[in-house]
Amino acid sequence: MASSSSPLLFSVKRCAPEFVRPTNPTPREVKLSDLDDQEGLRFQVPLIMFYPNNPLMKGKDPAKVIKEALGKALVYYYPLAGRLIEGDDRKLMVDCTGEGVLFIEADADTTLENLGDSIQPMCPCYEELLYDVPGSGGILGSPLILIQVTRLRCGGFIFALRLNHTMSDGPGLVQFLNAISEMTEGLSVPSLLPIWQRELLNARNPPRITRIHHEYEEVTNTKGTLMAMDENNLVHRSFFFDLKEIRALRNRLPASLGACSTFEVLIAYVWRCRTIAFAVDPDEVVRISCLINMRGKRGFDLPPGYYGNAFVYPASITKAGMLCKNPLEYAIRLLKKAKAEMSQEYMKSVADLMVIKGRPSFTLPGNYLISDLTHAGFGEVDFGWGKPVYGGAARALSNVSFCMRFRNSKGEEGNVIPICLPPPVMERFEQELKRMTKEAEPVRLITSKL
Numbered sequence: 001m002a003s004s005s006s007p008l009l010f011s012v013k014r015c016a017p018e019f020v021r022p023t024n025p026t027p028r029e030v031k032l033s034d035l036d037d038q039e040g041l042r043f044q045v046p047l048i049m050f051y052p053n054n055p056l057m058k059g060k061d062p063a064k065v066i067k068e069a070l071g072k073a074l075v076y077y078y079p080l081a082g083r084l085i086e087g088d089d090r091k092l093m094v095d096c097t098g099e100g101v102l103f104i105e106a107d108a109d110t111t112l113e114n115l116g117d118s119i120q121p122m123c124p125c126y127e128e129l130l131y132d133v134p135g136s137g138g139i140l141g142s143p144l145i146l147i148q149v150t151r152l153r154c155g156g157f158i159f160a161l162r163l164n165h166t167m168s169d170g171p172g173l174v175q176f177l178n179a180i181s182e183m184t185e186g187l188s189v190p191s192l193l194p195i196w197q198r199e200l201l202n203a204r205n206p207p208r209i210t211r212i213h214h215e216y217e218e219v220t221n222t223k224g225t226l227m228a229m230d231e232n233n234l235v236h237r238s239f240f241f242d243l244k245e246i247r248a249l250r251n252r253l254p255a256s257l258g259a260c261s262t263f264e265v266l267i268a269y270v271w272r273c274r275t276i277a278f279a280v281d282p283d284e285v286v287r288i289s290c291l292i293n294m295r296g297k298r299g300f301d302l303p304p305g306y307y308g309n310a311f312v313y314p315a316s317i318t319k320a321g322m323l324c325k326n327p328l329e330y331a332i333r334l335l336k337k338a339k340a341e342m343s344q345e346y347m348k349s350v351a352d353l354m355v356i357k358g359r360p361s362f363t364l365p366g367n368y369l370i371s372d373l374t375h376a377g378f379g380e381v382d383f384g385w386g387k388p389v390y391g392g393a394a395r396a397l398s399n400v401s402f403c404m405r406f407r408n409s410k411g412e413e414g415n416v417i418p419i420c421l422p423p424p425v426m427e428r429f430e431q432e433l434k435r436m437t438k439e440a441e442p443v444r445l446i447t448s449k450l
Contacts, residue, residue, distance in 0.1 A: 010110035012128040012150060017136075019100035019143070023071040026078035030085075031094040033198030034351050036309045039361035041165045042139045046130055046394035047173070049378065050119045052112050053155030054385040062157040063105040063149040066383055069183035070103065070147070077176050077194050077307070080167060084140050089358070092166060101145040102136055111154035112389070116409045119390050121402070121418035122236045126394060130160035139164060159383070160394060165309070170376040171295055172307030177381045184384045195305035207352035210345060214315035215289045215362050216353060223281035226365040229398035234420040236395060237430075240406060241266060242414040245437060249328065257329050260336075263290075263372045263403055266415060268331035270401070271368055273436060275323050277421070277429035280366065282321025289313035289362060290335060291371040292342050299344045312350050313362065313369060314338040320366075328436075369400045374415065379405065396420045 051062070074081045082096040108129075118124050130148050146162040163173055179190040249265050271288045280286060293311045294300040302310055316334035323331060353360075362369065378391035392404035396418035406416035421429055 010108055010114075010125060012106050012108045012125065014104055014106040014128075014131055014148075017102050017104050017131075017133045020067055020070050020074070020103045020147075021100035022074040022078055022081055022098055024075045026075060026081070026098050027096060028098070029096050031079050031082075031096060031196060031198065033092070033094075033201070033308060034203050034354055035201035035347075036166045036198060037092040038354050038359045041309060043165055043397070044137055044162045045165045045397075046126075047161045047163070047378065047392065048121075048123065048126075048129065048394040049159040049381065049388040049391040050112060050115070051156050051159065051383070051385045051388050053152075057385050058155075060384070062151065062159075062383065062385065065184050066147075066149055066159070066180065067103055067105075069180045069383070070101070072183040072188070073176065073179040073190070074101070076179065076190055079196065080144050080176065082144065083142065084144070084164065084166065086140060094167070100143070101147060102133055102143045104131055104133070104146075104148040106131075106148055106150040108150050108152055108158070111152055112156045113154065119409075120240070120406060120416050121238045121393055121404075122395050129158050130162055130394060137162075139166070157385070159388075168307050169293065169309045169311055170371065170373055170378070171293060172310070174377040174381065175305070175307050178377070181382055181384075192305050194307050195303050196308070197303065197306060198308050200302060200306070201308065201310065201347070201351055203351040203355040204348060207355045209349050209353050209356060211341070211349040213350065213353055214287055214317045215313050215367070216357070216360050217363050218360075219285070219363055219365050223284045226278075226280060226284060226286075229420075230422070231398055233422060234398065235423050235426040236418065236420045237426065238416050238418045239270075239433070240408055240414055240416045242408075242412045246414065248437060252327070253329050253332070257332060260332055262415060263374065264332050264335050265328070266403060266417065267370050268328055268335055269433075269436065270370075270417060270419070272323055272328065272331050273429055273432040274368060274419075274421070275320055276432050277425045279428075280320035280324075282319060282324070284320045284366060285317055286320045286323060286366040287315040287317040287363065287368070288331075288335070289315040289367060289369045290338065291369070292339060294347060297342075300347070312342065312347055314341055314346065315363070315367065364399060367399060370417075371400070371402050373402050373404045392416075393418060 079094045079096050081098050081100050082094050085093050085095050087093050136142050144164045144167050148160045150158040275286050291311045291313045295310050316338040373392050393402040401417055401419050403417050407413050
């Protein structure tokens with residue numbers, strides 16, 4: 001396990017931001033949705049991709065190539081060129097105005113080689129690679145997408161994007177990026193046509209909550225140890241887990257646990273270490289919410305081309321003492337149990353809960369949300385220069401992390417997880433990660449009811 005937070009400075013010169021609009025006229029209409037319209041998705045999510053030089057593309061400007069293809073793709077994804085408005089009871093709607101997305105051309109006086117192991121989430125000068133245009137970061141009435149293409153001295157470039165999360169999830173965004181990619185290849189129509197049909201995930205009439213949703217429970221910090229996260233006082237670091245470390249964690253698991261995904265193993269490990277680092281009272285309830293996407297799952301009738309938010313995040317809950325005292329298998333069993341409860345009925349119950357309870361945010365005290373982006377496809381997006389050396393989340397958020405595949409500068413394969421924590425908690429977290437990887441003696445499993 002290796003962490004990265006070292007500073008690396010370089011300067012970036014930006015052109016003035018401009019709007020890229022659909023190249024052809026698009027319908028002017030208002031689009032509605034339900035599952036997208038929850039408080040917990042009303043934020044901007046940043047992504048970043050690093051592309052090496054390709055001699056075959058000599059003389060071509062990546063910013064101009066991508067900007068031209070973007071306008072063509074927006075003809076088909078025209079809601080992304082609109083603006084969000086609110087109706088009665090703060091109901092979100094997309095006004096398809098065709099105003100466009102924000103686009104920035106830039107140049108950096110560095111090379112991909114100089115960046116080295118900084119090519120991962122929380123890259124130095126991140127704010128320069130995805131400039132927060134004043135007045136553009138709101139949820140209502142603001143551009144739904146901001147893109148910055150930064151050319152590098154080596155001929156490579158960095159593609160950074162900020163998305164209003166209410167519009168799409170990871171796989172939906174990749175679908176849009178692939179459409180841009182196809183336009184750079186000369187296609188005039190995307191091979192996979194976008195499908196809106198957000199009504200497929202709307203609440204029922206009448207709505208009815210039929211499942212337990214720990215991820216939306218209102219909780220109080222009863223013991224005073226569920227530390228609030230101050231966005232202005234957080235340390236951001238990325239942790240790389242190579243295949244050897246992942247294998248070592250797997251070797252500690254009993255055969256009775258059955259097959260476990262790398263995501264389950266790593267996230268159980270990180271959740272346990274994170275909880276220990278926060279020094280939560282043993283009787284306090286903690287939870288982890290893992291995003292589960294419904295695309296391609298049996299029983300979910302989402303058509304190919306659907307690019308809205310199509311996930312739920314059922315929460316696993318336990319007392320902090322049980323999580324911290326038990327071996328890794330305890331946390332994994334909790335994750336598997338929550339995952340097994342996922343069904344079409346669960347999804348419908350979430351949509352109904354949004355309507356009945358006024359679109360609440362997810363639980364914040366003692367909750368840790370994590371999204372598995374290892375199969376999202378960001379690392380496959382090709383604008384003509386080949387695949388990126390890294391493609392995925394640009395950073396973690398206060399209570400949210402992402403898990404992504406990664407190859408470091410030594411060529412080692414593994415997974416990277418960006419995490420942000422208060423400074424003293426981060427220090428304890430790193431110590432606990434190291435302690436657990438060195439731990440050789442098995443720990444007896446303790447069982448208890450919550």
